[in-house]
Amino acid sequence: MTCRRTLLICSLAALSCAQPNDETVYDLGPGVTPPRVIKQVNPHYPTDRGVRAVGSVVIGLIVSSKGLPKDPRVVKGLDKDLDESAVEAVKEWLFAPAQKDGKAVAVRVSVEIEFHSM
Numbered sequence: 001m002t003c004r005r006t007l008l009i010c011s012l013a014a015l016s017c018a019q020p021n022d023e024t025v026y027d028l029g030p031g032v033t034p035p036r037v038i039k040q041v042n043p044h045y046p047t048d049r050g051v052r053a054v055g056s057v058v059i060g061l062i063v064s065s066k067g068l069p070k071d072p073r074v075v076k077g078l079d080k081d082l083d084e085s086a087v088e089a090v091k092e093w094l095f096a097p098a099q100k101d102g103k104a105v106a107v108r109v110s111v112e113i114e115f116h117s118m
Contacts, residue, residue, distance in 0.1 A: 023064065024106065025107065026098065026105050026108070027108050028108075028109065035096060035098045037094075038067070039093055039094035040093055041090075043088065044085050044088075044089070045082070045085070046082075053082055054115055054116060055115060056078065057078045057115070059074060059112075059113065060072070060108070060109075061109060061110075063095045065106045067095040067097045069091055069093050069095070086113045
């Protein structure tokens with residue numbers, strides 16, 4: 001089984017939204033460069049399963065201005081165990097943060113993790 005990750009570029013109508021920690025979170029779009037994955041942890045594929053699911057899990061999250069993943073949630077699931085595995089793996093990723101006007105900013109992104117049979 002192999003996994004592949006894709007950082008999905010999502011642009012929403014709202015430009016920003018204040019978060020409880022007072023860090024403004026931007027949506028990707030004009031003037032905001034996307035974060036870049038610098039450390040990726042692959043999800044664990046449960047080996048005790050009789051049937052191997054194949055497909056992708058989409059995780060929505062905020063990448064902080066320090067490049068840390070915050071509040072990862074399943075946007076499109078595949079299977080309960082694989083969804084949980086994908087979320088746990090993304091929590092360990094590190095990013096080069098997004099930029100706006102030359103400064104690191106927090107952004108809302110989606111990550112697609114594909115599960116393949118070997």
